Amino acid sequence: MRTTRYGALAMAAAAALTLSACGGGGGEGEGGGAEGGEAAADSIRIGIKFDQPGLGFDEGGSYSGFDVDVAKYVAGELGYTEDQIEWVEAPSANRENLLSNEQVDMIFATYSITDTRKETVDFAGPYFVAGQDLLVPTDSDITGPEDLNGRNLCSVTGSTSAQRVKDEFAEDVNLIEQPGYAECVSLMGGGQIDAVTTDDIILAGLAAQEANQGQFKVVGNPFSEENYGVGLTKGSELCSDINAAIEKMIEDGAWEEALAANLEGVDYEPNAELNPPTPAECA
């Protein structure tokens, strides 16, 4: 008689498992059945950031940002409507994996074109040239990374930008590493942090948040050049079409519009010499 109860427990466990296994996949993204490699013919999977306001941000059900707008435009030129786009989160650590496993078709996620990355993935673009810069309170006297000696600088864990500031510009800077930029901005709002560092457009996106309006400014003294490209699977045939779409977007003014709309109200001008960029030749 004890056996029955024990068996019932096991059965309940098994049933719950089966249920959850079925429930696990559903409800996320409309692409549903598309398993692993094969893309459903009527949709395109685009990797973006979900947590980068102004670039790629999950607004709770919809996505906003400059990367998202460029992605929508390019997808439109490739013949996909907005409904046919399946948005996939592409955190920095996973971007190469997502592409080499063919789990996304394109990535628009503040993805800098570098030689190391070119060994494993292809790039179209660049569609924007960013530079590592500093975000400071509006009334700050900091004008560049050299001013940071003895000041407190915040970045996310493992950031190259903060390391560069310490190595090349200000040896005595105090580095604090946080899980995300949200924490950094919150700390700077409280006054404990003098500057936040990463790519200038990401900083501008943070400053453009309604809640941060008027509080922070981008210094505008970039100390690196980051060519944001469209990440593609090695050997992808989309490259030249995407480049054409980017060129068209820049020509007809939609590029500038998207930039202005997403970074409204921030004291920030993208590097005018390098922007808008001309997409490079496809490999």
Next chain:
Amino acid sequence: MDGFLSLFEQYDVAGAFWINIQLTFWAAIWSLLLGTLLALFRISPIASLQWFGATYVNIFRNTPLTIIIAFGVLALFGQLFVSLSEDFNLNFFRLAILGLSLYHAAFVCEAIRSGVNTVPLGQAEAARAIGLSFLPAARLIILPQAFRGAIAPLGNVLIALTKNSTVAAAGSVAESAGLMKTMIEFRSDMVIPIFFTFALGFVIIVIPIGLLTTWASKKLAVAR
């Protein structure tokens, strides 16, 4: 294999583990002190102290450690300007110790209480009979026996603390979990050897603690 070994020249793995060990050591001392105090509160005659002890335990035991660590940085440092050291990095190290101590003190308190439950009623009655009041009775009779009975659960808390010290990565402390993430991101082809190196590091630290506390709890058990 060469590539694997060169990773260790590039990254200070031993140094990161040393940080975890230091975090564990200091947090263990502080949480033991605070936890004992809380346990005293909970068995004390004064209702308000009992209430305080119970509330503390219920709040800290039920909050995820990550949130406590995040509050250390965002609230204590960020808004309340609490400074535990002049040195910038040491300040975060100490904030992480504070967060770990506050969290684990709740578990230490419960471990000691379970130890108190192993002390027979007669011990307390005898203490009262020879005229000891609450504090002397607790200090001389009850707690010494309770600690002996609580060694096994206290050992569990210490093991949990050792492993939970990895959560300090969220509090700007450069310890092993953060380093492992950076290393895997840099060399994603070596994800398995890197993980097992770190896992083994923890096995080497944790298993002796387990063996030691099991041995001590048997050795120090009060014969009844």
Next chain:
Amino acid sequence: MSAQQVLFDAPGPKAKRNILIGNIAGAIFVIGLLTWLVITLAERGQLEPAKWTPFLEVRTWQFFFLPGLWDTLRAAGVAIVTSVVLGLILGIGRLSHFLPIRWLAGVIVEFLRAVPVLLMMIFLWLAIGAASIMRPQDIPFIAVVTALTLYNGSVIAELVRSGVEGLPKGQREAAMAIGMTRGQSLRSVEVPQALTAMLPALVSQFVVILKDSALGYIITYTELLQNARRLGVGEGNLLQALLIAAVIFIIINFALSSLANRLSKLLSFRTAGRAKRDKDQKVLLPDATNAG
């Protein structure tokens, strides 16, 4: 020693007065601390209505807290089921009479118990991502659930083992006497009774699972903490959003802990293991001490 009243007399008039003075001093201290907290936070603009009104909006709950809570409960729920299953398998393995199985289960349990959950999560997240075996949007969920299962499964295996070892010897002898094999005796007689005895500890372990699921935010799993952070980015009230998330966690976990306490009181009268209860209390009640 449960009757703590023996430690002290009912307070007399003098002691009552001292306690009253102490209470007032304590209350003044606590109120002072709270006042300092409120004043400082107000100075820093953390108490401004703009930082709090978002929590009154439907959108906040519809798109951030409720989906986050759902994902937390989903990960924790699945992990609870799978870790009980894994725990039973490993626990029975550790009690097996066949040495290699006992040894293997022992090594697995000791290894899994020693490795931090966070380390396992980060590893699984990056390793599954590199291995291309599932849809990318499922990876964080799977990594969280698997890491929680591996760790908590090994803890539950130990609960099963100590539960069975705490049973009176007569139970097994009786099973043998009616011709059951060791395996049959474990499955049909001993483990079911051990499960009842360890139920409170088991429920407390569920609290650990629920709390540890919050580590998922480090690997971009959209659970409660992660969604609270995302809300905080948009509204500029990170601290407040985290506070609300913490309160939700505390309420759920407190309910689970209370359930565990109630169960342990209820069951202390009816487990077959009662004969040896006193001695095994330490093993059977790690609930209070399992810091996860």
